[in-house]
Amino acid sequence: MIRRMKQGINRKEIEKESKQEIEQIAVDMENEKYELRYQYVVGILEAKINIINEQLSREYHREIIRDVNSRLKKPDSIHAKLVRKGYERNFATAKKKLNDLIGIRIVCLFQDDIYRIAEMLEKQQDLEIIKVKDYIEKPKKNGYMSLHLIVDLPIYLGDKKETKRAEIQIRTTAMDFWSVLDYQMIYKKDVKGAEEAAKELKGYSEEIAALDRKMVKLREKIARI
Template sequence: MVQLEQFKRFKEEITRFMMMYKFALDSLETKIDILKEEFQFLHDYNPIEHTNSRLKTPESILNKVFRKQCDISFSSIRSNIKDIAGLRITCSFVSDIYRISEMLRSQSDLNIIETKDYIKQPKPNGYQSLHLLVEVPVYMSDRHENVCVEVQIRTIAMDFWASLEHKIFYKYKQTVPLRLLQELKEAADSAAALDRQMERLHKEIAEIKENQEEEEIGSTKRIVIRNQEFQLPAALMELIDLGQSNE
């Protein structure tokens, strides 16, 4: 009977423990959805292609506890394992990565406790991504907890390379030959070059669009009669604006 009670208590504790991380992910994903909608409304552009969240399983957490030689306690796990909850954000362009990062930093109830920029300083194998450890407030029925979520922000090209690289290494049980490592690094360099090219094209197109919008605004202040342009007087434009505001 005592063992049954202990098992029930442990089951309740681990359930509450995992629920905290789930709620932290839910809260962060809601924030991201709001930012996406706001950005789309204000700028007619969405910097986020898609998001993907995951929770480590209790088995995976336990395996990492053994690898890191941590104490088997909930407080020790929270202190030593920071990637129990993970959120991956995929963007179109590198500039979007840092834009999303700044949006998260501006949230007053989030605390960025660590940043690892593998874009400015890629890993030796070519891996690129921006990693943030974010503390998210979670309000339970009887307490408030700050829960850590690992956020990875990367471009489509970075995500494509990382996914394939993981699959290759996951299936390869032995030491990967040096030739394959070099090819993977070259593929990562190619993906980075593609990102730079697409970023340049994106900026050039944005500049063209901005110039067109300025020309459209300027054209509204002119009239054309028999191929001759007439600039509308500023005083007349003020009267039109005044009349519209009084309607």
């Protein structure tokens, strides 16, 4: 009984400490006007992506990019990732250690277009690609597929130049549809039946990969008719 009471107290203390840390991260983000910087970075990246889409669409005479959306990582998500990575739980550490505070997602129709878009982004002189994570060539253990580009982008606030980091995810419509269910599984891990559902979801990832490849071949076949 005493041990259980102590465990309960410790859990409450940890939850209280985590809540305070999350609140402090939110305050620091507000003080640094990080949302303004996020909007600045997203505006520049979306303009580049729109131009790339127009260029590729004209070159290949078809739709290339179906959707583009963005997000700024929330304080609780930042805190959770810092805990998971074993880092100090503050915003200063998050800016140094986490690459995905600012995220852009590009959804296209065909798998080969993912690499065309990435190649065009790589040619941007004011955009430095720091790291490439190809989860299409080598999916994650749970079946997740997408191409991730970690990029540095200069922004100018008044006469001050800053370099901001962002993560660009490029995937097909099918991969994006799969990731919606994968995201839901995050909150179902300890629920009865979750393991079986996760196994089934991973199997669908393999089917999606095969279907994406078939659709590219079919598109090329139709183009030759």
